[in-house]
Structures are given as structure tokens and as C-alpha cells.
Amino acid sequence: MTAPVDQRTEHDALIRKLRSISPLSDDEVQALRRLPLAGAQIDADKDIVREGDRPSQCCILVEGFVCRYKLTEDGRRQIFSFHTPGDIPDLQSLHLPVMDHSVKTLTPCKAAFVPHEAIAELTRRCPRIGDLLWRDTLIDAAIFREWMVGIGRRSAATRIAHVLCEVFLRLKAVGLANGFECEFPITQTEIGDALGLSTVHVNRSLQELRSSGLIDLRRGFLGILDWQGLKKAGEFDSAYLHLNREPSDAA
Amino acid sequence: MTAPVDQRTEHDALIRKLRSISPLSDDEVQALRRLPLAGAQIDADKDIVREGDRPSQCCILVEGFVCRYKLTEDGRRQIFSFHTPGDIPDLQSLHLPVMDHSVKTLTPCKAAFVPHEAIAELTRRCPRIGDLLWRDTLIDAAIFREWMVGIGRRSAATRIAHVLCEVFLRLKAVGLANGFECEFPITQTEIGDALGLSTVHVNRSLQELRSSGLIDLRRGFLGILDWQGLKKAGEFDSAYLHLNREPSDAA
């Protein structure tokens, strides 16, 4: 079993993610590697779990982007979070049997499914990993709070700059950004549904950010031209992400 | 030590709250009763923990109302949640050492403080209680999500009706509502800061709800005149609260 370092397996994605929020011992890494994972390829725009479901497994995202969302009675959508490789978007189903929202792919994705029972056993044998997963769900909640601040109290352009900073830093934390560039396959409609804005207004606000020389965003690709400026425009302070250590070149 | 049944101790508040989200065995109740709690009386409008703090203990609310919040750079406030007796508003500090937001009292409060170490020991000895506390933080996050839907996608009156339903049901779940009435010592400014609205607009929207015959809200006191109507006006479905069982008279 000698896999090249840069080849990412399902386990690697998860381990990399967990390392981004806390150090892992060798034993813990070994325990994680023993998790039984069932890989799967999923098309874009497919629900992975739906509101009302009672999942018996969790989904580890290995490649691609997914979001969590809920629909209102009149069909409007609120997106709660964007997820990047290594995330377990439905980890909560471990302790909340009935899903109160849905999870869907934004792009074609590679995923890995792990039975609840396997996670429960892992956390029994390795309580520190249990605490770490708990910590992960707490960071999840911290991100919800930060989005609430944006939706409730910040202007459209500020919100958008903020979420660009966030997605970039989270990708960077798991090694999926080069310098100040990263994939960003999220449409303007999706940004709007995440930030409580109309597509039209997202478009106009993005033009502001572009013409201010802060970003270069096109075709699923984000280039940050002025990181300090973008952070300022988004009132962004990464503390709420509770990252293990901030990437040196992008503080 | 024979306390009358209706006299609420610090431990009772916590046990009642945990029972509202999951059944507890006798052993578990006994273990909870052994938690070392330090009682305290706190004035209204006082910070209990602040953004940036590194608490070594958690705060169990025993009497009164507290909220969690964050301020933006220009001094606007976003409130994330309202907390009622039995809640542990800063439970997350157990696994996220640095607070990313603040907690403050809305009314004079009775609180009880418990060292992190005591909770850690309890969860080691009694993993089911650990899972239950984890579950509690997950419900917390579910409430954040529901508020996001409101702030991002619902009208002012709908949001307000929704939060009234929520606070009422949560009070009811811990035995602090009589029929369709409960304390509601939250000011219109605070409602606005929670729902991303101006005080003026909260006031006007409340008048709508009153003149529709749905509620009677005045001087820190909420009467629900038409529960079905209020639920409808607030697009309220209690599933996201993940309560142990819905109160029979208020489904």
C-alpha cells in the first residue's frame, strides 16, 4: 500500500480536513484510515439527503462542492453553507435522526459514505476523534452565525466579499488553493440564495468588487487580486473558522 | 435534602431542559445531579462571556433570559439566539476555546457555572450524556439555520411570528408556559437585532400581528390568541427544534 503523496483517497480528504481544524496523532490517523468508506460519483444538482430523511450513514465529500439548504413554503430557497472536500455535510444526522434540511451537489462530486455505526464505534474507541467531530459541528454553527451577521446586518457587497474570503480560506486550509486563486463553481443565483439576495443584485455587487480591483471571478474560478482589500470590504476576520493555524501567506 | 418538587434548583433546570430533547435514565439524572455547580445572580444587560474570551467553565441559565450576539464594525448588532432556563448558551466553549461571539443577559438572571473539567469528566463516565450535549449543540445550530431562512427569505411579520412561536414552544418544553401564555421580556429593539430589522419596523409588524388577532404582547408578557393562525403566519414547523415530544396541547 504505497500511494503517491499527492493522490487523494477518500480517507485523505477527511484526514486533511480534520487536520485543518486540529492536530491529529498517528494513532488517530490510523483509526481514521480504518473507517469503512463506500465511494460514489454523483452528478451535479442532485440531492444527497432530503429534509425528513432518516439517514443511517454520513456523507464525506471527496471532490466537488455541495450545499445545504431549505425551501420556504412559497418555494424560495435559503442556502446555509457551502461545503468543500473533506467536509461531512450531514454529520449532524449522527445525533439528530430526522433531517431538518437538505443537502445537494452544486457540481459533479465524488463522495464516500460511512455508516453511522462505524463512526459511533470509532468515537467509542477514540474519544478524541469524537470530540474533534463535535468540534467540527460547532465550527459549522459558527459559520452559520457569521452568515447571520451578514444577512441581517451587512450590505450586499460586504456579504459577498465575506463569503468569497471564507470559501477561499477553507479551500486553502485543505490544500485546494494555489496562492490567491481557487475554484469557485458557485453560480450567482446560488450566492444570492445563500446571502438572501436576488441574482440581479448579486451580479451588480460583484461588478462593484471587480471594478474595485479586488477580485477576478469568472467561469467557476476565483482570483483574489487584493486579499487585504477584500477582507476589509467583507469585514472578514477568520477567527470564527477556528482553523488549526492560519495559512501563513493568507492571514 | 428533601426539596419540594416545584422548587427549582440549578440541577433541575438543566435536567428539565435535557429531558425536553431526550429521555434520561435514572442513572443519568443522578450523574447530572452530582455536577458541581456554582450559583450566581446576574443583573440585566451584563455580558456573561465576551468575544475573544477563553472560558474555563460553562454557564447554565437557571432563571431569566439571555442572548448571544456579535457586533459589526460599525456597531450594529446581530443577535443569534435567545436562551431560556436550562440552556447552556456557551456550551461550545468546551471544544472551541476562544469565544467568537458574546453572551449577555436580557433580564436579571440566576445562573450556575460548571468547570469544563467537570463536564469532561461527566461525559467520560457517561458517554450518553456527552452525546446528548452534542445533540443540544446540534439543535442550537438547527435554530440558527431556521433563523437564517427567516432573515434571508421571509417578510418581517413572518419572521416575528416565527420567533414568537419558537420562544413560546421552548419555554413550554421546560414547563415555563401556562396554556398559551408565557413571559416574553424581549424588547422590540432586541427582536429587531435578532431578525435583522429596525425597531420601527418591528413595531409596525407587531401591530399587524396584534390587529390580526393572533397575539397579545405587552410588558414582557406574551399571550397567543390563535396558535394555529400564528404558526401559519410564521410558516412555523417545530421539527427543527428536535424536541423529545411535542407538547400535546400545542402542536
Added chain:
DNA sequence: CGCCTATTTGATCTGATTCAAACAATGTGG
């Protein structure tokens, strides 16, 4: 090419904010 989805632009409208002031309730000290 034609189809589909995403982005962009223009024009108009509105829910909610802001500013300003009055009003009501509660509490305080003399």
C-alpha cells in the same frame, strides 16, 4: 447550429430604513 444555463443590463417598484419626535411606563431621589 440550436439548446440550455448563466450572466448582464435597464426600468420600475417596494419593503424596510432612517431621522425625528412624541408618548408611555417605570423607577429614583428629594
Added chain:
DNA sequence: CCACATTGTTTGAATCAGATCAAATAGGCG
């Protein structure tokens, strides 16, 4: 018991950020 301060609620008028409606443009792809 009253003057006074404080905090919360209510009202009115003007304004604005962002929504809505409608349509054009631009990519990507079988």
C-alpha cells in the same frame, strides 16, 4: 407624592437598498 431621568413603544415623513419584471447577451455543449 411629585419632578425628573430612563428606557421602551409608537407615529409620521422622507428616502433608499435591494427586489421584481423583462429582455438581451454570452458561453458551453451535444
